[in-house]
Amino acid sequence: MVPLHWYLWLSAVVFSVGMFGFLTRRNVIIMFLSIELMLNGVNIGLVALSHYMQDLRGQVLTLFVIAVAAAEAAIGLAIVIAMFRNRQTVHVDEIKEMKG
């Protein structure tokens, strides 16, 4: 029997790797992939807690996270396409029109 905190450690590691990618990469597609990594890290934690608490609510929440991740990927990639069409770049540090 694998102890619960191993799963939560795995979840924290995946979340941190996603956080690192989101904060350091300048390619907006890799940044979206990092968001997906963070969501997956959270999902692992939710399913593990749901299994160890013998309660299905965590798994229902995971389904909602997957649905929201799909919506977010669709919208985000549409924004990437619009951005690339107007500015010919996917680098976030070159998009600074809205800087006050």
Added chain:
Amino acid sequence: MVELFFIYFAIMIVFCSVMVVIGKNPVHSVLWMLVMFFHVAGVYLMLNAEFLAATQIIVYAGAILVLFLFVIMLLNLRDEIVSEHSVDGWPAGLAIALGFLIVSVLSLVGFTVKATGPWSIEEVSRVTHTKALGGVLYTEYLLPFEVASLILLVAIVGAVVLAKKRLKS
């Protein structure tokens, strides 16, 4: 034995996540992500969540990653591979992520929960997992389920509106 499986899945998941984040070519990152999603599905199977494992593969690997690959193909990012791939302040990002990792790992040492819910492994396997999950989803969580369908509708319409070309009038 189960621990060995867990360690294999954990090592592969962490390795693939790191390769996603540090890879230069976005296509390679997406393919590492695919391997990582399959191993996450394996972890779900270890946790007796068969329906979620199937959903993970169908929705994430089958839909979201294909969307990413299509967008990368549309954008034609040839100069991307030779250019500098991190922002200037990347050590700060590394420090923040490492700090979060250390704090969360230390705070989770020996964390346990009591099994309070009614869905033990025997109960779930008697009802079958999909039916059990559907029962909870369509009764207790009916309103959030409808809201999720609305979010997906907004995403469809929004993606079309954002990605289509402006008509010159």
